[in-house]
Amino acid sequence: xxxxxxxxxxxxxxxxxLIESVTDYAxxxxxxxxxxxSWNPGAQKLKGYSAEEIIGKHFSRFFTAEDKAAGLPxxxxxxxxxxxxxxxxGWRVRKDGSRFWALVVLTAMYDSAxxxxxxxxxxxxxxxxxxxxxxxxxxxxxxxxxRVRDEFLxxxxxxxxxxxxxxxxxxxxxxxxxxxxxxxxxxxxLSRLDRxxxxxxxxxxxxxxQSRIQAxxxxxxxxxxxxxxxxxxxxxxxxxxxxxxGLRLTVADDARGKFLNTDGTxxxxxxxxxxxxxxxxxxxxxxxxHVRTADCVHRISVCDQGPGIPAEDRERIFxxxxxxxxxxxxxxxxxxxxxxxxxxxxxxxxxxIELSSTxxxxxxxxxxxxxxxxxxx
Amino acid sequence: xxxxxxxxDDDDLRDSILELLQLRGFNVVAAADGQxxxxxxxxxxxxxxxxxxxxxxVVSGWEFRNQQLSDPRLSEIPTVIVSGINNLEIxxxxxxxxxxxSKPINFDLLFKTVEQNC
Numbered sequence: 001x002x003x004x005x006x007x008x009x010x011x012x013x014x015x016x017x018l019i020e021s022v023t024d025y026a027x028x029x030x031x032x033x034x035x036x037x038s039w040n041p042g043a044q045k046l047k048g049y050s051a052e053e054i055i056g057k058h059f060s061r062f063f064t065a066e067d068k069a070a071g072l073p074x075x076x077x078x079x080x081x082x083x084x085x086x087x088x089x090g091w092r093v094r095k096d097g098s099r100f101w102a103l104v105v106l107t108a109m110y111d112s113a114x115x116x117x118x119x120x121x122x123x124x125x126x127x128x129x130x131x132x133x134x135x136x137x138x139x140x141x142x143x144x145x146x147r148v149r150d151e152f153l154x155x156x157x158x159x160x161x162x163x164x165x166x167x168x169x170x171x172x173x174x175x176x177x178x179x180x181x182x183x184x185x186x187x188x189x190l191s192r193l194d195r196x197x198x199x200x201x202x203x204x205x206x207x208x209x210q211s212r213i214q215a216x217x218x219x220x221x222x223x224x225x226x227x228x229x230x231x232x233x234x235x236x237x238x239x240x241x242x243x244x245x246g247l248r249l250t251v252a253d254d255a256r257g258k259f260l261n262t263d264g265t266x267x268x269x270x271x272x273x274x275x276x277x278x279x280x281x282x283x284x285x286x287x288x289x290h291v292r293t294a295d296c297v298h299r300i301s302v303c304d305q306g307p308g309i310p311a312e313d314r315e316r317i318f319x320x321x322x323x324x325x326x327x328x329x330x331x332x333x334x335x336x337x338x339x340x341x342x343x344x345x346x347x348x349x350x351x352x353i354e355l356s357s358t359x360x361x362x363x364x365x366x367x368x369x370x371x372x373x374x375x376x377x
Numbered sequence: 378x379x380x381x382x383x384x385x386d387d388d389d390l391r392d393s394i395l396e397l398l399q400l401r402g403f404n405v406v407a408a409a410d411g412q413x414x415x416x417x418x419x420x421x422x423x424x425x426x427x428x429x430x431x432x433x434x435v436v437s438g439w440e441f442r443n444q445q446l447s448d449p450r451l452s453e454i455p456t457v458i459v460s461g462i463n464n465l466e467i468x469x470x471x472x473x474x475x476x477x478x479s480k481p482i483n484f485d486l487l488f489k490t491v492e493q494n495c
Contacts, residue, residue, distance in 0.1 A: 160461075166390040173396060
């Protein structure tokens with residue numbers, strides 16, 4: 001049945017009224033190239049342009065400069081053509097330059113003959129919801145940061161109370177025995193005091209070092225460094241501790257005279273941390289240090305025959321204050337800062353740390369330093 | 378002579394508590410972790426008091442206490458927890474400890490607890 005001209009006109013009028021009376025949504029249409037054809041009062045209210053100002057202009061002007069540069073307007077149109085419609089959220093720009101968070105539905109329009117006529121575009125302002133979400137996220141992040149800080153403070157105080165308690169009791173022993181103690185006995189007490197003092201100093205140093213790195217204040221100075229000499233020195237320094245635990249500590253490659261342009265102090269700290277960890281977590285076998293250079297990349301590896309690290313923990317242990325056994329109440333001295341510090345320092349030197357591990361068989365931490373690395377920090 | 382079992386992984390701290398208690402005339406057996414302590418007890422040691430650290434390698438103080446409490450022969454041995462953890466009082470109550478002493482250790486306080494139980 002043919003509809004009369006009057007009923008078509010009435011239907012068009014109804015449709016126009018529907019679109020005109022919606023002021024919470026911008027309802028507009030675009031031609032196939034993306035230029036504005038129609039503009040409702042909701043669009044004027046939301047975006048600030050009158051219909052006269054905007055009709056004929058390309059819709060990309062509603063996008064931010066970054067999104068325009070990234071080709072988002074074109075991508076939105078082609079997605080609507082490919083899939084019939086596209087829906088997305090993002091920042092949009094009003095006439096006065098202010099931004100709002102928009103939910104946009106873009107639909108491809110076809111006439112009854114199937115000819116592509118352009119796009120229907122409906123936009124809603126979700127800025128308030130976005131702000132509330134962002135605030136919630138920020139609050140959650142702050143809460144998490146506070147939780148990490150509290151946990152850290154609890155951990156720091158726990159770790160420091162050990163050597164403090166030891167110092168306190170040595171003093172107690174000295175007080176009780178000072179009149180009758182033999183020289184040998186005094187030496188024993190003094191060496192315990194020395195060890196407790198050294199542990200406290202090491203804990204304080206590691207916290208300060210990590211906080212300097214976190215604050216981006218680690219000073220990195222480039223100079224020619226004898227790689228083999230540093231490796232040999234660090235190994236000699238830590239050998240007594242390894243031997244005390246019945247471990248062998250060896251250098252597999254002689255790299256003396258191999259020079260590279262890097263920060264010797266940072267390199268030393270990284271090597272110390274890797275070897276100290278290997279000693280701390282191994283109870284048997286050999287810890288071997290390998291120095292290899294190929295294609296202008298130096299690889300310094302510390303291999304142990306310790307318990308190994310399960311795959312799911314291999315990323316976590318590089319985070320500050322994390323350690324493998326944290327959750328099990330088992331105790332190993334230290335703050336769990338060595339790997340976090342080493343990773344940050346290795347990145348500051350233009351390199352990185354690789355980890356391979358077989359649970360039950362051992363782990364290998366490798367410091368990878370490109371010869372001509374750009375120094376960061 | 379009354380025997381005290383001390384479970385502490387810090388060698389120097391363990392040795393100094395041991396020596397201070399010996400100076401007061403006690404017999405002291407030392408263990409460096411929870412497993413060693415359980416081995417001593419299961420081998421027949423019957424101390425008048427256990428001085429227990431919590432953060433221990435191999436078998437932690439928490440695990441030690443769980444095993445001790447589930448063994449009728451060991452559960453009644455008075456146990457004082459000596460630790461540097463923050464919520465020591467709550468943890469000590471949860472672990473049904475006889476007493477707790479926070480690190481750094483006030484030795485007079487620790488000794489008072491010893492005297493009350495041995």
